[in-house]
Amino acid sequence: EIVMTQSPATLSVSPGERATLSCRASQSVSSNLAWYQQKPGQAPRLLISGASTRATGIPARFSGSGSGTEFTLTIISLQSEDFAVYYCQQYNNWPPFTFGQGTKLEIK
Amino acid sequence: QVLLQESGPGLVKPSETLSLTCTVSGGSIINYYWSWVRQSPGKGLEWIAYAYNSGTTSYSPSLKSRVTISLDTSENQCSLKLTSVTAADTGLYFCARTSSRSHFYFDNWGQGTLVTVSS
Numbered sequence: 001e002i003v004m005t006q007s008p009a010t011l012s013v014s015p016g017e018r019a020t021l022s023c024r025a026s027q028s029v030s031s032n033l034a035w036y037q038q039k040p041g042q043a044p045r046l047l048i049s050g051a052s053t054r055a056t057g058i059p060a061r062f063s064g065s066g067s068g069t070e071f072t073l074t075i076i077s078l079q080s081e082d083f084a085v086y087y088c089q090q091y092n093n094w095p096p097f098t099f100g101q102g103t104k105l106e107i108k
Numbered sequence: 109q110v111l112l113q114e115s116g117p118g119l120v121k122p123s124e125t126l127s128l129t130c131t132v133s134g135g136s137i138i139n140y141y142w143s144w145v146r147q148s149p150g151k152g153l154e155w156i157a158y159a160y161n162s163g164t165t166s167y168s169p170s171l172k173s174r175v176t177i178s179l180d181t182s183e184n185q186c187s188l189k190l191t192s193v194t195a196a197d198t199g200l201y202f203c204a205r206t207s208s209r210s211h212f213y214f215d216n217w218g219q220g221t222l223v224t225v226s227s
Contacts, residue, residue, distance in 0.1 A: 032212075043202055043217035043219055043220055046213060046214060046215050046216075049213045049215075050211065087152070089153075089213060091212035094166070095155075095166050095169060096155050097212060099152055099153040102153075
C-alpha cells in the first residue's frame with residue numbers, strides 16, 4: 001500500500017498571501033495524484049487531477065505540481081473561502097486508493 | 109447536475125451488519141465507477157470499494173473480508189454492506205463517482221451519512 005504523507009499538518013497564512021502544501025508518496029505514483037478541498041460539514045471537492053490539471057470550475061489561483069513522489073499544491077492570493085482542509089490522493093497503485101492525512105489551512 | 113445522496117441507519121450495534129445506499133439522480137450510474145469512502149478522526153479518508161456496471165468490483169485489502177458493494181441499475185443506486193462492525197467502523201461514509209478507470213480520482217461526492225457503532 002502506498003502511504004501518502006502531507007505536510008505541514010496545519011498551515012497558518014494571511015488572506016492575500018500564498019500557501020504551499022506538500023504531499024509525499026512512499027513510492028512513485030507518476031502523475032496519478034489528485035488534490036481535494038474539504039470544508040466543515042461538506043464533502044471533499046476535487047481541485048486537481050493528474051498532479052496539475054485543475055478540475056472544472058476551479059479558480060486559476062490553485063495550481064498543482066510535481067511527479068513521482070513529491071507534489072505541491074499552491075494557492076496564491078488566498079481568499080477567505082480557501083481556508084479549509086486539503087487532501088492528496090494517489091491512484092497509481094491500487095487497490096487501495098490512498099489519501100494523505102490532510103493539511104488544515106487556517107487564517108493567520 | 110448529478111447528485112449523490114447517501115442513506116443508512118445512523119446507529120449500528122457492534123457485530124451487526126451495516127447497510128448503506130447511495131442514490132444517484134440527474135444521471136445514470138452506468139459506465140461510471142462508484143466508490144464508498146469513509147472518514148474517521150483516527151484514519152482520515154479511507155477508500156473502501158468500488159463497483160462498475162453491476163459486474164466489476166474492487167475492494168480495499170484491509171476490509172475485503174467484510175465488505176460487499178453492488179449496483180442496482182434499475183434504481184440508480186449503489187449499496188454497501190459491512191459485516192461484523194466494531195467501534196472502529198464509526199465515521200462519515202461518502203459515496204463518490206469516478207469517470208475513468210485509468211484516472212481514478214473522485215469527481216463527484218455525496219454529502220455523506222454518519223454511522224455510529226455502539227451498543
